[in-house]
Each structure stands twice: as C-alpha cells, then as structure tokens.
Amino acid sequence: KAGVTQTPRYLIKTRGQQVTLSCSPISGHRSVSWYQQTPGQGLQFLFEYFSETQRNKGNFPGRFSGRQFSNSRSEMNVSTLELGDSALYLCASSPMTSANTGELFFGEGSRLTVL
Amino acid sequence: AQSVTQLGSHVSVSEGALVLLRCNYSSSVPPYLFWYVQYPNQGLQLLLKYTTGATLVKGINGFEAEFKKSETSFHLTKPSAHMSDAAEYFCAVTMLSNYQLIWGAGTKLIIKP
Numbered sequence: 615k616a617g618v619t620q621t622p623r624y625l626i627k628t629r630g631q632q633v634t635l636s637c638s639p640i641s642g643h644r645s646v647s648w649y650q651q652t653p654g655q656g657l658q659f660l661f662e663y664f665s666e667t668q669r670n671k672g673n674f675p676g677r678f679s680g681r682q683f684s685n686s687r688s689e690m691n692v693s694t695l696e697l698g699d700s701a702l703y704l705c706a707s708s709p710m711t712s713a714n715t716g717e718l719f720f721g722e723g724s725r726l727t728v729l
Numbered sequence: 730a731q732s733v734t735q736l737g738s739h740v741s742v743s744e745g746a747l748v749l750l751r752c753n754y755s756s757s758v759p760p761y762l763f764w765y766v767q768y769p770n771q772g773l774q775l776l777l778k779y780t781t782g783a784t785l786v787k788g789i790n791g792f793e794a795e796f797k798k799s800e801t802s803f804h805l806t807k808p809s810a811h812m813s814d815a816a817e818y819f820c821a822v823t824m825l826s827n828y829q830l831i832w833g834a835g836t837k838l839i840i841k842p
Contacts, residue, residue, distance in 0.1 A: 706773075720773040
C-alpha cells in the first residue's frame with residue numbers, strides 16, 4: 615500500500631510569491647491534516663480536511679489556505695510568502711473519521727525555503 | 730490550558746544504555762497517548778499508542794511506554810540504545826474532553842558510540 619505522497623519535496627520561492635503544495639493520502643484515508651514544522655516553533659497544526667470539508671483550523675493567518683478534492687487529495691496554498699514561512703510542511707492522513715484520534719500517517723514533507 | 734511537556738529538548742545516551750524520554754500531559758480526563766519518531770529528512774512515524782486497556786504499551790524497534798494516570802505521564806523507554814535510534818521523538822495527546830490533538834515540542838535523541 616502506497617504511503618502519503620507529498621509534492622514537491624523541495625522548493626525555493628522569493629518573498630511575495632505564492633506556493634501550492636500537494637498531498638495524496640493513503641488509499642481509503644479520508645482525513646488529511648497539514649502541519650508546519652520549524653526549529654523554533656516545532657510542529658504547528660494548520661488545518662484538517664475530511665470529505666472535502668475543513669473540520670479544524672490552527673492559528674495561522676488567512677494567507678494559509680487549503681482544500682480537499684473528492685478523491686481525498688489535498689492541496690495547501692500560501693500566498694504573499696514571508697521569510698518566516700520557510701519550513702517543512704507535513705501532510706498526514708488518517709483512517710479515522712477524525713485526525714484527532716491521533717493515529718496519523720505522515721508524508722516526508724515539502725521543504726519550503728523563502729528568500 | 731491543556732499541554733504536553735517533553736522534558737529535555739536533547740537527550741544524549743551511550744550506545745547500549747537505557748533510553749528514557751519523558752512526556753507529561755495536563756488533563757483531568759485520561760487521554761489517548763502517542764509517541765512518534767522523526768528520522769532526519771523524513772516525516773513522522775507512529776512508534777506506539779495508548780487508548781485503552783493495558784497501560785504498558787509496546788511499539789516498534791524495541792520501544793515501550795507506560796501510561797501512569799496518577800503521574801499524568803507516558804514516558805518512552807528502550808532497554809538498549811542503538812545508533813539507528815538517533816532521531817527526534819514527539820509525544821502527542823488527544824484530549825478526550827474536546828478531541829484536541831496536542832503535540833509536545835519534541836526531544837532529539839543523540840546516541841554516543
């Protein structure tokens with residue numbers, strides 16, 4: 615069974631640009647969560663989607679958005695990039711109806727560098 | 730506020746020595762408890778979990794953790810460290826009062842030869 619796939623793995627952008635990251639969950643998983651990981655802030659929850667609906671949202675500005683498609687694939691978008699957005703963005707899928715049962719399957723992440 | 734505390738951002742042990750990574754949570758209701766591991770340049774992987782039942786939980790790679798309700802703790806142990814255990818370890822807790830998933834700050838485990 616294929617794991618969670620995130621693309622691209624690495625990308626470099628400049629301030630003010632926007633970026634879209636993609637996540638394909640494990641087949642059959644309908645819950646997808648996104649996390650931002652930085653050395654200073656650790657793991658921070660961005661949002662969770664289930665059946666194309668955003669169920670939970672973390673404390674991030676509106677520049678961060680996401681969506682989920684009918685095949686459970688998810689994308690997240692960051693607009694007007696800032697230097698502080700440089701981070702590893704992790705996607706996780708869950709077989710449960712809610713990612714908050716805690717059993718998550720993570721992708722390898724997309725490492726974003728903003729110059 | 731509900732929180733998860735991992736004692737020590739870095740823990741260093743010698744190869745073959747006992748590994749002990751500490752995790753404490755604040756909650757009046759026993760939660761679901763998890764340990765995840767992150768190897769360099771990879772995503773997180775579930776090591777073990779406690780939801781109900783036996784309080785001593787065995788996971789992958791020889792790790793185990795014990796849920797102690799009276800101490801609100803879920804410490805991770807391994808009898809004998811191996812060089813391949815070098816990674817960052819995260820404790821996570823689902824608070825059953827509101828089904829909020831809370832993460833600890835992580836502990837980097839360093840193995841000395």
